[in-house]
Amino acid sequence: MGSRYRQILLMILVAVATFLVTMLLTNIRERKQEARQTYLPLANITEDTVDAAEWGKNFPRQYDGYRRTVDTERTRYGGSEAFQKLDQDTRLRRIFAGYAFSLDYREDRGHANSLRDQDETERTKKKPQPGSCLHCHASVIPAYRKAGGGDIRAGFEIVSAMPFAEARRLVTHPVTCLDCHDPATMQLRVTRPAFLAGIRAYYKKSQGVENYDPNATATRQQMRSFVCGQCHVEYYFAGDKKLVTYPWAKGLRVEEIEAYYEEIRFSDWKHAETGAALLKAQHPEFEMWSQGIHARSGVACADCHMPYQREGAMKVSDHHVRSPLLNVERACLVCHPFPAKEMMTRAEIIQTRNAKLLARAEDALVALIDEITAARSAGAADSQLAEAWKLQRQAQFRADFVNAENSMGFHAPQEAARILGEAIDYARQGQLAVLRLRAGRSAR
Amino acid sequence: MYNSPLPLLLSGLTGVFLGLSAYTFQFARGLAYFSNDPVACANCHVMNEHLDSWQKSSHHGRAVCNDCHTPQSLVPKLVTKADNGWNHSVKFTLGNFREPIRIRPVNAERLQANCIRCHGEMVSEIRETAGRNPGEVRCTSCHAGVGHGPRS
Numbered sequence: 001m002g003s004r005y006r007q008i009l010l011m012i013l014v015a016v017a018t019f020l021v022t023m024l025l026t027n028i029r030e031r032k033q034e035a036r037q038t039y040l041p042l043a044n045i046t047e048d049t050v051d052a053a054e055w056g057k058n059f060p061r062q063y064d065g066y067r068r069t070v071d072t073e074r075t076r077y078g079g080s081e082a083f084q085k086l087d088q089d090t091r092l093r094r095i096f097a098g099y100a101f102s103l104d105y106r107e108d109r110g111h112a113n114s115l116r117d118q119d120e121t122e123r124t125k126k127k128p129q130p131g132s133c134l135h136c137h138a139s140v141i142p143a144y145r146k147a148g149g150g151d152i153r154a155g156f157e158i159v160s161a162m163p164f165a166e167a168r169r170l171v172t173h174p175v176t177c178l179d180c181h182d183p184a185t186m187q188l189r190v191t192r193p194a195f196l197a198g199i200r201a202y203y204k205k206s207q208g209v210e211n212y213d214p215n216a217t218a219t220r221q222q223m224r225s226f227v228c229g230q231c232h233v234e235y236y237f238a239g240d241k242k243l244v245t246y247p248w249a250k251g252l253r254v255e256e257i258e259a260y261y262e263e264i265r266f267s268d269w270k271h272a273e274t275g276a277a278l279l280k281a282q283h284p285e286f287e288m289w290s291q292g293i294h295a296r297s298g299v300a301c302a303d304c305h306m307p308y309q310r311e312g313a314m315k316v317s318d319h320h321v322r323s324p325l326l327n328v329e330r331a332c333l334v335c336h337p338f339p340a341k342e343m344m345t346r347a348e349i350i351q352t353r354n355a356k357l358l359a360r361a362e363d364a365l366v367a368l369i370d371e372i373t374a375a376r377s378a379g380a381a382d383s384q385l386a387e388a389w390k391l392q393r394q395a396q397f398r399a400d401f402v403n404a405e406n407s408m409g410f411h412a413p414q415e416a417a418r419i420l421g422e423a424i425d426y427a428r429q430g431q432l433a434v435l436r437l438r439a440g441r442s443a444r
Numbered sequence: 445m446y447n448s449p450l451p452l453l454l455s456g457l458t459g460v461f462l463g464l465s466a467y468t469f470q471f472a473r474g475l476a477y478f479s480n481d482p483v484a485c486a487n488c489h490v491m492n493e494h495l496d497s498w499q500k501s502s503h504h505g506r507a508v509c510n511d512c513h514t515p516q517s518l519v520p521k522l523v524t525k526a527d528n529g530w531n532h533s534v535k536f537t538l539g540n541f542r543e544p545i546r547i548r549p550v551n552a553e554r555l556q557a558n559c560i561r562c563h564g565e566m567v568s569e570i571r572e573t574a575g576r577n578p579g580e581v582r583c584t585s586c587h588a589g590v591g592h593g594p595r596s
Binding site for chain 1: 450458460465488537543
């Protein structure tokens, strides 16, 4: 009897072992399949497929990541939660007095929310905006092509000039797959007309290249930044047609962009307290990054914001585009041989220093606004305020260039500090100009 | 006397198990792991990037994976292969490992020994003055790109 039980026990053991070996065999087989990186084309993807869910049928892993961009995460200075910057930094209400940004200045959320954010902002609801906004808030290229009778550039000009509500009816989806990928080959490509025009002007100025076309000549690594630079840039609406334009014809640095605006005598708004004609910086991530050490080292936006991740035997770039601070191990440690905590600390040291300097710049700017406002109510004429206005404009654009840029200085720490140093200097120079004016008046 | 069918069933089952195991071993190219071929190290795909980057490195014409990552005498070499082979298979099968993959201290020692095996004469003076904690500064602390290419 004893030997019978032993036999039964042995049989169960062999059965379990066989079970496990079969599991292992299947697992190895699966991994081998994955390693081939084949994909199953279930949906037919065309130049008109704006719905990411359709692309997701063929590329479920990338789609899964994209969908996660609706998350609500905070980093120390940013994240994807739509917190109101005006409440967090009350100086901004005065700095932007008279402009739509003093009504609503919420932190932007992830890609999948880009159209909803546009629909919900008070800047669109309370102030009339043009169709231009859709250039970056929607998957808009098919709408451009349709409006332009096949010509994307022509359609872009037509749609941009429409009132927002009218243009809004032409689009259905936020920023999506089509905006960065060729539907036939999945190659990265840039589609935004304003970027194509902007980068052409920049390459002509910086490299002497005529008619630069990134889709034809850029390397894959360059494209991994260019696709982001399609929207994460400084821009303005040119002329009555409200054409989205990237002011890069003189270069990407803050003073070069400013010189461009000076030349065409452009202003975004007139300050409600001081009366100065001012510039609003948008979100010059591409410009700031291009001045930093990561850009110099050939590191693209996607390297840190969409790092590769392993899924089984496959290598997939993470389409959950987000702050690298939420994904330090994959984003930083591939190149930096330090623990994640150390990299996090390094980034936060840079950001905290920048935040402190930025606060000083904004204090200086508010002090200048106080000074000019006081001089005005004391009877200073507009003609006498020209110098102070010019200095407010210079200080405003620089402080804003760093504040609106979504990295709290990280993309180019020294460049950000240089810009803020200039901002403080111009603001204080502006105060001196007003003081001189008042001294002159009282002497008379 | 009652003749039990159990022993027969048991030997049959064992045969199935052995056959399946042998096939799994063959399917997973198990024998390749006894070779020096760098491609074998990327059999299970986890080392794909390491193989790719090695091909871009200065050592690729001179040294294969085993020249740097395993000891050269037979028994320690097999022990190292078994140790790392086991870890790699378990982690890759279950999928619970941290990225990016980092070399373990014991493997870093093995690596350092191989640097010195070839370059010992050149660095003999440095080794004399390496300080109180040998191993604190490794060859690869500065020469990070020699085995797996530049990082950018």
